[in-house]
Amino acid sequence: MPKNDEACLYMEGKHSREEKHSMEERHSREGEYSNEASPHGQYNLKELRKAMKEVQSSKRFEHTKGVEYTSAALAMRYGASMEDALAAGLLHDCAKCLSDDKQLSICEKQGLFVTETEKRNPFLLHSKVGAYLAWHKYGIKNQDVLNAVHNHTTGRPGMSLLEKIVFVADYIEPGRKEAANLTEIRRLAFQDLDRALLKILEDTLEYLEGRGSEADPRTRETWEYYHSLYEDKGEAKALQSQ
Numbered sequence: 001m002p003k004n005d006e007a008c009l010y011m012e013g014k015h016s017r018e019e020k021h022s023m024e025e026r027h028s029r030e031g032e033y034s035n036e037a038s039p040h041g042q043y044n045l046k047e048l049r050k051a052m053k054e055v056q057s058s059k060r061f062e063h064t065k066g067v068e069y070t071s072a073a074l075a076m077r078y079g080a081s082m083e084d085a086l087a088a089g090l091l092h093d094c095a096k097c098l099s100d101d102k103q104l105s106i107c108e109k110q111g112l113f114v115t116e117t118e119k120r121n122p123f124l125l126h127s128k129v130g131a132y133l134a135w136h137k138y139g140i141k142n143q144d145v146l147n148a149v150h151n152h153t154t155g156r157p158g159m160s161l162l163e164k165i166v167f168v169a170d171y172i173e174p175g176r177k178e179a180a181n182l183t184e185i186r187r188l189a190f191q192d193l194d195r196a197l198l199k200i201l202e203d204t205l206e207y208l209e210g211r212g213s214e215a216d217p218r219t220r221e222t223w224e225y226y227h228s229l230y231e232d233k234g235e236a237k238a239l240q241s242q
Helices: 006-011 017-028 045-055 058-078 082-091 100-110 116-120 122-136 143-150 161-172 182-189 193-211 217-241
Strands: none
Touching (some): 045 058, 045 082, 058 082, 058 161, 082 143, 116 122, 161 182, 193 217
């Protein structure tokens, strides 16, 4: 199951028009959820969880909790900020419940650039719109967290450690059942994060090509970047062993 194909909506489930409208209304209430720093850390994670539970379907919220948990585990493994990972994991799908029209409307009103690929496949916008909501609605100021939300679907060349963690966590979280090579990638994720990232990108592109579906050009750009980087690492290791 690819990260940037409409088929990934299998985790969302079906909702009535009334349920969808209710979710969008809950998203539109500006300032309802504060994210002032708690006594125990930088983010009010309890409030963020409450916010996501209110605006997401039950299945989507289970996925969100899975990504939060897995992001934290990967952060511990690779020495990233666990709080940043928890916040980014919680918010990565904060715009997922919004309709395509609503997401396009937010992009138009807020001047967020929409590519031709995104116009044809508006479901891809939830990452971009999610980063906007994380900043303006949920009070996230940390640029690395915002980037992790923004790039969790397609990735980008030169991702930070946190961006890689959330990208991979979105694919391997415990609730995922249908993604390709899941057992192998889950193992790789805790051994070599870049290699796991590259394998996810490869499988996504292969899946989309096999279905005749359109891939976001950023996904291929990201694959090419990390494929070249990993090849360079391999050559360097080979030279060192001679």
